[in-house]
Amino acid sequence: MMKQLLTPDYIFESSWEVCNKVGGIYTVLSTRAKTLQGVFPDRIFFIGPDVWLGKENPLFTEDVKMLQAWRKHALEKDDLKIRIGRWNIPGNPIAILVDFTPFYTQKNDIYTQAWIDFQVDSLHAYGDYDEASMFSYAAGKVVESYYRYNLTASDKVVYQAHEWMTGLGALYIQKAVPEIATIFTTHATSIGRSIAGNNKPLYDYLFAYNGDQMAQELNMESKHSIEKQTAHHVDCFTTVSEITNHECCELLNKSADVVLMNGFEDDFVPKGAAFTRKRKHARAVLLNMANKLMGTQLDDDTMIIGTSGRYEFKNKGINVYLEALNRLTRDKNLKKDVLAFINVPGWVGEVREDLRERLDSGKDYDTPLECPFITHWLHNMSHDQVLDMLKYLNMSNSVDTKVKVVFVPCYLDGKDGILNELYYDLLIGTDLSVYPSYYEPWGYTPLESIAFKVPTITTDLAGFGLWVNSLTGKNATLQDGVKVIHRTDYNYSEVADTIKDTISEFSSLTSTEINKIRKNAANIAEKALWKHFIQYYYEAYDIALRNAAKRLSLN
Known part of the structure; x- marks a missing residue:
């Protein structure tokens, strides 16, 4: 018999990315909100940093009437400056934005208390540690204030904190409001990301690394400390994939109580005739700009491929993607012209006026522009990893090469000055995407790709790649819609060859074979919808509530 899961009456979630779009966690929270708002209508509260003070935040609509009495109390009695309203995402959940700057004056006392209570080492803090910690602490105070004013001990309440940046608040709540059950979710360990980013082999030596020792060596002691202590002290510790769970086990000495895989909603994917129309439009825009x-005169038979994401040259596998494209230029089996995009925001300067003029003219051209690899000028044209590697590989983009590479170094927000389209509105036009990550706790980009029926190449060092392998019961292949390449610390060259061979293989498929693969890709995406993955959250709530009850009974 299944045990009855305990369900919270109220849920609070805090993250630096609430109403603040900076990375993948925004996607996790903003796509899941609709599902939870449906189950817990206006009993789920998202708490974010008020980093838009005095400016219009397009993601947040303030409602001065909402929770008015408590807000007045929070300001007058608890000294909390908060704005309450709705997060402008599907489901429109309640969002509370807190101004955390007043807490800087108490910083030393807050850190001292965290050391006394939980041995959190803030001595070695630098960079964004203070900012994140003050927000985290402020978020904890907000929840404490709300609980004391509106709720009672009979209410079952869960507080979920995301990433090391919100750890301090979770620990504060555990001590100040022990009735609240705490969940901590790490989306990537700060020390694992740092080891990988510093070009040290992460996976083969994972068993031998000591997290505390590596934190010292890489000057990450404070971030590692808050992350580790939070993981050990909360009622339920979670992460986002089996691969990151393994990392937590070795580097934080704590394995997750539940793995909360990242789902998504597919409501942004057009259907039927709209899909066909948008795909056609995207292809026309991309080919026109490249020509x-x-x-050049690339036509619609050109195979358009792409990669995207944060500019982490090694971790996101941008280097191995470029290596594969270079090898592809010499591949005798390649049946089509390939136009390969790198949609990765860099240190972008101005729009290229010469390219803008050509686009506006509506004419065809048979001579390339200067530096025919990039759509916008960078502030550091001579020190850019993508451009440096293209130069090193001697890539040319000349008319006679079958493989052309274009670097779009800006956010595709619809107003970049060259393409002027949203990322999803261009993704739909590609034939194949490549995300050969070396360090990728989950991997939204390949998941978004297959949602648009664009088959993808990823690796088994990405949580998403591992999950696809678990679905197919093997190393997934191109025919499955997702090609999962086995990647280790040392098989870079092999990975590059496999990417090259997969692109080459795709170029010789018939349209019937391609349609079947596109269908398989969409079927995998369907299995990652929140309606399937939300159950893991319900398990986490249950574990947290049971452990909190145990903790209270011992006090």
Whole structure:
């Protein structure tokens, strides 16, 4: 018989990315909100930093009437400056934005108390540690204030904190309001990301690394300390994939109580005739821009591929993608012209006026522009990893090469000055995407790709790749819609060859075979919808509530 899961009456979630779009966690929270708001209508509260003070935040609509009495109390009695309203995402959940700057004056006392209560070492803090910690502490105070004013001991309440940046608040709540059950979710260990980013082999030596020792060596002691202590002290510790769970086990000496895999909603994917129309439009925009940049006449039979994400050259596998494209230029089996995009925001300067003029002219050109690899000028044209590697590999984008590479170094927000389209509105036009990550706790980009029926290449060092392998019961292949390449610390060259061979294989498929693969890709995406993955959250709530009850009974 299944045990009855305990369900919270109220849920609070805090993250630096509430109403603040900076990375993948925004996608996790903003796509899941609709599902939870449906189950817990206006009993789920998202708490974020008020980093838009005095400016219009397009993601947040303030409602001065909402929770008015408590807000007045929070300001007058608890000294909390908060704004309450709705997060402008599907489900429109309640969002509370807190101004955390007043807490800087108490910083030393807050850190001292965290050391006394939980041995959190803030002595070695630098960079964004103070900012994140003050927000985290402020978020904890907000929840304490709300609980004391509106709720009672009979209410079952859960507080979920995301990433090391919110750890301090979770620990504060555990001590100040022990009735609240705490959940901590790490989306990537700060020390694991740092080891990988510092070009040290992460996976083969994971068993031998000591997290505390590595934190010292890489000057990460404070972030590692708050992350580790929070993981050990909360009522329920979670992470987002089996691969990151393994990392937590070795580097934080704590394995997750539940793995909360990252789902998504597919409401942004057009259906039927709209899908066909948008795909056609995207292809026309991409090909037109590339032809104007390079002075070529690529037609609709061109195979358009792409990668995207944060500019982490090694961790996101941008280097191995470029290596594969270079090898592809010499591949005799390649049946089509390939136009390969790198949609990765860099240190972007101005729009290229020469390219803008060509696009505006509506004419065809048969000569390339200067530096025919990039759509916008960078502040550091001579020190950019993508451009440096293209130069090193001697890539040319000349008319006679079958493989052309274009770097779009800006956010595709619809107003970049060259493409002027949203990321999803261009993704739909590609034939194949490549995300050969070396360090990727989950991997939203390949998941978004297959939602648009664009088959993808990823690796088994990405949580998403591992999950796909678990679905197919093997190393997934191109025919499955997701090609999962086995990647280790040392098989870079092999990975590059496999990417090259997969692109080459795709170029020779018939349209019937391609349609079947596209269908398989969409079927995998369907299995990652929140309606399937939300159950893991319900398990986490249950564990947290049971452990909190145990903790209270011991006090």
